[in-house]
Amino acid sequence: xxxxxxxxxxxxxxxxxxxxxxxxxxxxxxxxxxxxxxxxxxxxxxxxxxxxxxxxxxxxxxxxxxxxxxxxxxxxxxxxxxxxxxxxxxxxxxxxxxxxxxxxxxxxxxxxxxxxxxxxxxxxxxxxxxxxxxxxxxxxxxxxxxxxxxxxxxxxxxxxxxxxxxxxxxxxxxxxxxxxxxxxxxxx
Numbered sequence: 048x049x050x051x052x053x054x055x056x057x058x059x060x061x062x063x064x065x066x067x068x069x070x071x072x073x074x075x076x077x078x079x080x081x082x083x084x085x086x087x088x089x090x091x092x093x094x095x096x097x098x099x100x101x102x103x104x105x106x107x108x109x110x111x112x113x114x115x116x117x118x119x120x121x122x123x124x125x126x127x128x129x130x131x132x133x134x135x136x137x138x139x140x141x142x143x144x145x146x147x148x149x150x151x152x153x154x155x156x157x158x159x160x161x162x163x164x165x166x167x168x169x170x171x172x173x174x175x176x177x178x179x180x181x182x183x184x185x186x187x188x189x190x191x192x193x194x195x196x197x198x199x200x201x202x203x204x205x206x207x208x209x210x211x212x213x214x215x216x217x218x219x220x221x222x223x224x225x226x227x228x229x230x231x232x233x234x235x
Contacts, residue, residue, distance in 0.1 A: 049115050049135055051078050051166040053230060054159050056152030056182070058085040058174030060202025062094075064223035065172065066101060069120070071227035074103035078234060079115055083123040083155045085148050085174065095122050111139040123150040130158040146178040156182025165190030168233060170226060172196045174206025180213040187214060194219040194229055 057065060061084060072080075084094065098120060099106040106120040107113070115121065115135045123129035127139040128150050145151035152171075156179065159167055169186050171179045173196060183193045195211055198204035200222040211217055221229050 049079060049117055051168070051234065052081060052115065052159060052163050053078055053168045053170065054081040054083065054155060055170040055172065056083050056156065056174075056179050056206075057172035058148075058152075058176065058178065058203070058206055060173035060175075063202065064196055064226065065098070067223045068170070068227050068230075069098055069102045071224075072103065073231075076104075076231070076234075077117045079117055080104075080120040081109075081115075081123070081129070081155070081159065082120065083129055083150050083152050085150070085152075085178070086125045098122065109137045109139065112136050123155065125150075128154040130155065131162050133162055135162065146176050148176070148178050152178045153180070153182035157185045160186045160189040160191055163189075163191065167191035168194065168230065170194045170196070170230075171207055171210045172223070173201035173203045175203045176205060177209035177213075179206050179210045183210050183214050183217070187216065192219065192233060193217050194221060194226060194233075196220075196226065197222050 095108050109121045130138040195207045198208040201207050
């Protein structure tokens with residue numbers, strides 16, 4: 048069973064930050080990443096291919112009932128909410144959009160918080176809506192940690208700023224090129 052997980056939420060303008068994290072992540076870093084990015088339902092797997100070429104760890108597009116595993120990067124597929132069961136199997140859900148988004152970052156954050164509680168770290172990146180705010184609150188309430196990309200560093204500052212406004216107790220506000228260093232410090 049996976050003991051800790053890192054879930055990353057992003058939207059418009061988050062690709063550069065995601066690539067910083069992937070590029071700086073050591074191959075030996077065993078905690079799985081779950082990446083939930085707003086993408087159009089007809090977009091191909093370009094993001095998955097790009098991340099696979101840059102990552103030192105395997106990158107997988109999440110499939111229904113696949114098992115979460117250490118040392119891997121899981122990408123939420125387009126047009127599905129990504130959830131996790133108590134048995135740590137990933138689940139794809141086609142229910143209504145949340146804040147005009149499927150996958151919804153809030154939905155994934157809340158689901159993973161219920162399973163990992165204080166062993167979950169979330170990262171909120173650049174984006175153009177407030178999907179993340181409620182999920183970040185749920186993670187904090189469950190004892191997890193939330194890292195927010197500094198809105199001044201974000202290409203689109205709405206998502207990180209909304210998350211900070213709704214959750215003023217968030218302590219980790221960092222530039223995108225420092226997120227992986229922060230994750231390494233927190234997890235050691």
